[in-house]
Amino acid sequence: MPRVLQGEIRALARVCRFIDDQRAGYRDLLGQLFPHAGAAWVVGITGSPGAGKSTLTDALVANFRARGWRVGVVAIDPTSPFTGGAFLGDRIRLQRHFEDPQVFIRSLATRGALGGLSRTTQDTVVAVAAWQADVVLVETVGVGQDEVDVAQASDTTCVVLAPGMGDDIQATKAGILEAADIFVVNKADRDGADATVRDLETMLALGALRPVPVSFGGHAALVGLSREAEAGWVPPILRSVATHGAGIVELAAAIARHREHAAQSGEERARRRRRHELMLRTMLYERWLAVFSRGLDGELARVLDRIGAGELDPYSALEELSHRFPPLGT
Numbered sequence: 001m002p003r004v005l006q007g008e009i010r011a012l013a014r015v016c017r018f019i020d021d022q023r024a025g026y027r028d029l030l031g032q033l034f035p036h037a038g039a040a041w042v043v044g045i046t047g048s049p050g051a052g053k054s055t056l057t058d059a060l061v062a063n064f065r066a067r068g069w070r071v072g073v074v075a076i077d078p079t080s081p082f083t084g085g086a087f088l089g090d091r092i093r094l095q096r097h098f099e100d101p102q103v104f105i106r107s108l109a110t111r112g113a114l115g116g117l118s119r120t121t122q123d124t125v126v127a128v129a130a131w132q133a134d135v136v137l138v139e140t141v142g143v144g145q146d147e148v149d150v151a152q153a154s155d156t157t158c159v160v161l162a163p164g165m166g167d168d169i170q171a172t173k174a175g176i177l178e179a180a181d182i183f184v185v186n187k188a189d190r191d192g193a194d195a196t197v198r199d200l201e202t203m204l205a206l207g208a209l210r211p212v213p214v215s216f217g218g219h220a221a222l223v224g225l226s227r228e229a230e231a232g233w234v235p236p237i238l239r240s241v242a243t244h245g246a247g248i249v250e251l252a253a254a255i256a257r258h259r260e261h262a263a264q265s266g267e268e269r270a271r272r273r274r275r276h277e278l279m280l281r282t283m284l285y286e287r288w289l290a291v292f293s294r295g296l297d298g299e300l301a302r303v304l305d306r307i308g309a310g311e312l313d314p315y316s317a318l319e320e321l322s323h324r325f326p327p328l329g330t
Contacts, residue, residue, distance in 0.1 A: 004131055005036055007070070009104055014132045016106050019127060020120045029285075030123055037129035038272075039191050040072070041259055044154030046140040051162040052186040055140045055242040058094050061103060063252045071097075072128035072136040073105045076118050104128060110252075110265055118139075122279050125153070137315035143266050152278050155271055156258045158182045158251070159202075163192030182236045189245065233261050273283040283298050296321070299302070 003011035015033075016059050043157075045053050057073060064071045073094060097103040106128065108118040115142060125156060128136050140150050151157045159180035185196050236254050239249030262268040306312040312320075 004033065004127065007132050009101055009131075012104055012127060013106075015127050016124055020108060022120070026123075028323040030126055032129055033130040037126045038131075040133045040136050041130035041156070041255075042129070042136045042138060042154045043255055044140065044150035045160060046150045046155040047160030047184075048159065048162075051160040052122050052242050053139050054094065055186065056158075056160055056186055056240065056251075057137050058096070058251065058266050059240075059245050060137060061094065061097055062250050065097070065100065065102065069134035070102045070106075070132060071119045072125075072131065072182070073139065074121060074124050074136065074236045075105065075126060075139040077107055077109055089091045092114070095292075104131060104133070106296060113283040117153060119282075122153055122275070123280075142305045149278075152274055154183060155262065155268060156181045156255050158184055158255070159185045161187050161196055162187045163190045163196045181233065181258050182251070183235055183236065183237045184240055184247070184251060186240050186242055189241050193239065197237055197239065204235065233267070234259065234264070 004015055015029065019030065022066060045057050045060075047053055054075070057075070061071050075094070084151060094105050097105065104296060106124055108121060117138075121138065125136055125138060138150060138154055157179055159182070161183065163185065183200050185193055185200070187193070237249050238247055238254060242248065259268075262271065303312065303317045303321060307314060307317060
């Protein structure tokens with residue numbers, strides 16, 4: 001562990017493998033690293049497949065390195081539900097940074113986890129942050145309408161969209177507005193970029209409107225719309241062409257402004273509290289599930305046999321199993 005805290009990249013690689021394999025004692029190791037992981041700013045890069053997240057991440061790494069920052073990248077790739085394998089293709093677009101000792105890149109497979117992250121993403125971020133990274137970029141697997149776990153796992157969330165991919169429709173769906181601290185319309189040299197920006201501007205404007213309470217004959221009602229005071233953060237909408245480096249300086253500046261705003265408003269502390277809560281709930285769930293599964297195997301097989309024979313339905317089986325495991329019956 002001391003070598004990780006001293007910035008040794010090979011030691012960090014071994015620790016990340018140890019964590020991802022969840023070997024015996026990995027949580028004790030994380031407990032030692034955690035107190036040293038608070039300084040790094042965690043930036044989530046999310047969006048639909050094909051929006052250019054990896055290329056944008058690569059360009060951001062170059063920008064941060066030009067400032068002399070130490071940069072960590074945790075990139076998530078999907079796991080095949082058929083073979084269990086993962087391509088880990090994000091490394092291809094980040095290969096120009098491979099020989100830089102101040103850049104650490106770790107690819108993780110989802111291994112069936114939903115939400116755009118892997119099951120060990122947050123633990124890996126702790127290790128990379130303890131390596132004394134100035135910023136950790138978390139690039140999610142291509143997500144849809146509500147896979148926004150990255151918003152709970154990062155300090156700043158960048159939602160990347162591209163014109164001509166239906167993103168103007170997808171962006172109206174639940175979750176995307178709430179997840180974004182910064183919107184990036186990448187591939188902005190394509191037709192349709194202006195329309196995507198207008199759609200986002202319209203949605204942000206509508207999102208800032210709230211019903212007005214009025215009274216009719218002593219009865220309260222909500223009618224009309226009124227704009228709330230703009231005391232909070234309003235997500236900027238930026239354009240970029242990541243393949244040419246266009247718009248990256250502006251994106252880096254927006255991330256810096258959001259960091260300053262979060263520190264001054266108290267949002268940084270609130271977000272990190274939510275992140276720690278998510279980590280703790282996930283660990284509690286995993287431990288509870290492991291204990292439950294050890295006692296369930298034989299019972300589950302018998303219940304499935306009865307369901308197959310038509311003697312029992314799944315809903316009644318749930319109640320039956322719940323009574324055999326008292327904590328589940330409450």
